[in-house]
Amino acid sequence: MFYSKFYNTVKRENKTEKIKFERAYLRQNKHTVxxxxxxxxxxxxxxxxxxxPQLETTFSGDLMERQILDGYIIYTIAFQKYLGRIxxxxxxxxxxxxxxxxxxYWDFRKEPHLLISGGTGGGKSVxxxxxxxxxxxxxxxxxxDPKRADLANLERYDVFQGQVYFEVPDIVNCVINAWKIMNQRYDYMRQSPQNKMGLDYSDYGMKPTFIIIDEVGAMTSELEGMRGSRIAAEYFNALQQIAQKGRQAGIFLILSLQKAGVDAVPSNIRDQLMKRITVGVLSGTGYTIAFGEEASQKEFKTIKEIDGHVVRGRGYTGNFGEIIEEFYSPYVPFDQGFDFFEEYAKLPKLELADYDRIVQPEVKKKSKPSEVSDDQTYSREKLAKALGTSPTVVQRATQLLADSGIYFDKDIKGRYSYGDQDKDFLASILAYKRDERVTLSKAIEQFVQLDEDDK
Structure with missing residues (x-):
């Protein structure tokens, strides 16, 4: 208290000074102070x-809580946090x-979405x-798994059959389908007889759904060369929609990356990931990106051994913008023969509910041959009819997309010719325009410039 100058001086009548310390109290419990x-x-x-940070250093502990109560600020410091490892x-x-x-605990209903950061060998994959x-x-x-590494091997197990992706187009489709499932769930809840304010997916008997993307930075790099393309725009838009709206529908993201760089995950997505975990050692900038401004109030330590044993899986966790605490990943007894793949093989595959299946549009058979081939193409008028809009809107969207560097094919007469993929892309833009009640130009801007702030 003295060396930190936590006192006031009062002059006495004889002109000497009296030191009056600030009021401070210390209470020690078994594992905290x-x-x-x-x-x-x-x-x-x-x-x-x-x-x-100073109290963490003084007591060689971990700050667990900081609260202001009844005119006092109270710091709770924990000792030997590693004893809480399970x-x-x-x-x-x-x-x-x-x-x-x-x-x-990770209460994903209240703290939706998880961001995991960790360097090579830090324990992120485990x-x-x-x-x-x-x-x-x-x-x-x-x-x-865009890097085709550890998680790609899970495709061989029945429990994950058809749910593991490592090709970039397949990952993009997976994220887009998750967005569609989210919307289907909202439709199901809205149409349910028990629908009322304040309920979420669990109140309707829905299972939570998690989209796990390992090395999301690698996926961003793969799409970097496609910046401005439809596939990149649809991917980032779907990811953002899930990050912003997925909680109530029970659709959650788990994104992992080696380095929490500003370019790995666009800020409008990253800021929606409420639970944060780091494993291994990060740079000061890495901790700031992972935890936000709260990182400046934390003394991050590097601990390589405890009681002579090498420490693996150690890091920090916290909800974005809240207190950060020391974290130890659950202990895995590899030395006793534990094998993740053997455990995965024992898991039963869960059945999907109707609202979790992507409904493909029904193709009606006609008595006479169709005027178009299997690879269907549309004129501006036919596309407008298929989308339930006017040819003027299709023409305007085509012009706006061309201004953004996205072009459509033309036939030999120089008229625009749209394919099924083009139709789906424009349908997504028009759906966003309708749902978000924005102009057509704003909807297109959302798709093609989603990461403008992160360039």
Whole structure:
């Protein structure tokens, strides 16, 4: 208190000074210590509000909570956080959420979407395997691995059949289909007789659905060369829609990356990922991107050994913008023969409900041959009719997209000729325009310039 100058001086009648310390209280429990400072509007008050990192160093602990109560700011520091580490078999769903440590839970209904950051060898892949093993027991999973590495191997197991993707077009379709499923779920809930304000997917008996993209930065890099293209625009738009609206419908994202760079995940998506976990050691910038401004109030430590044993899977966790705490990934007993692939092989495949299936449009058979081939093409008028809009709107959309660098084919007479993929793309734009009640130009801007702020 003295060396930090947490005191005031008062002059006595004999002109000597009297030191009057600020009020501070210390209460130690078995695994925590509480340090409280009185807030009285003195010159020390601003320092009291920013003591978290210093107290962590002083007590060699981890800041668990910072709250202002009854005129005091109270810091709770935990000791030996690693004692709260659990084994992989205890990672399960509880009323508090998915248990990850004795005191750490992921309540995805309140903290939608998860961002995992970690360098090579930090334990990120093992943590993903742990999450997949736990979530597959009660939820629908769609697993994407653009690097064709660890997660791509899961396609061989029945429980994940048809739900593992590693080709870029397939990953894009997976994300777009998840967006469509989200909308189908909202339609189902809206039409349900029990529909009322405040309910979410779980109140309608729906299973949660998770879209897992490992090394999402690699996916962004793959699409970098397609910037402005339809496939990139649709992917980022669908990802953003899920990030913003997926919670109530039970559609959640789990994105992992080696480095939480500003270009890996566009900010309008990244800021919607409420739960954050880092494993291994990150740079100062990496922690700031992972946790936001709250990272400036944290003393990030590097611990390589505990009691002579090498530490793996250690990092930090927190909800975006909230207190960050030390984290230890669940312990996996590889030395005792534990094998993730053997455990995956034991899992039963969950049946999809009707609202979780992508409904393909029914093609009616005609008594006479169709005027078009299987690879159907549309004139401007026919496309407008298929989309339920006017030819003028199609022409305007075509012009706006051309201004953005997206062009459509033309026939030998120089007239625009649209294919089925073009029709689906324009249908997505018009659906966004209708749902969000924006102009056509704004809807197109949303699709083709989704990551403009992150260039």
């Amino acid at each position: 509480e340090v409280s400072f009185e807030l009285r509007g003195t010159k020390s008050e601003q320092k009291f509000l920013q003591l978290g 084994s992989v078999d205890r990672v399960e769903m509880t009323p508090k959420g998915l248990r990850l440590m004795e005191t750490v 943590l993903l395997f742990i999450l997949i093993l736990a979530l597959a027991k009660f939820s629908n999973l769609y697993i994407c």
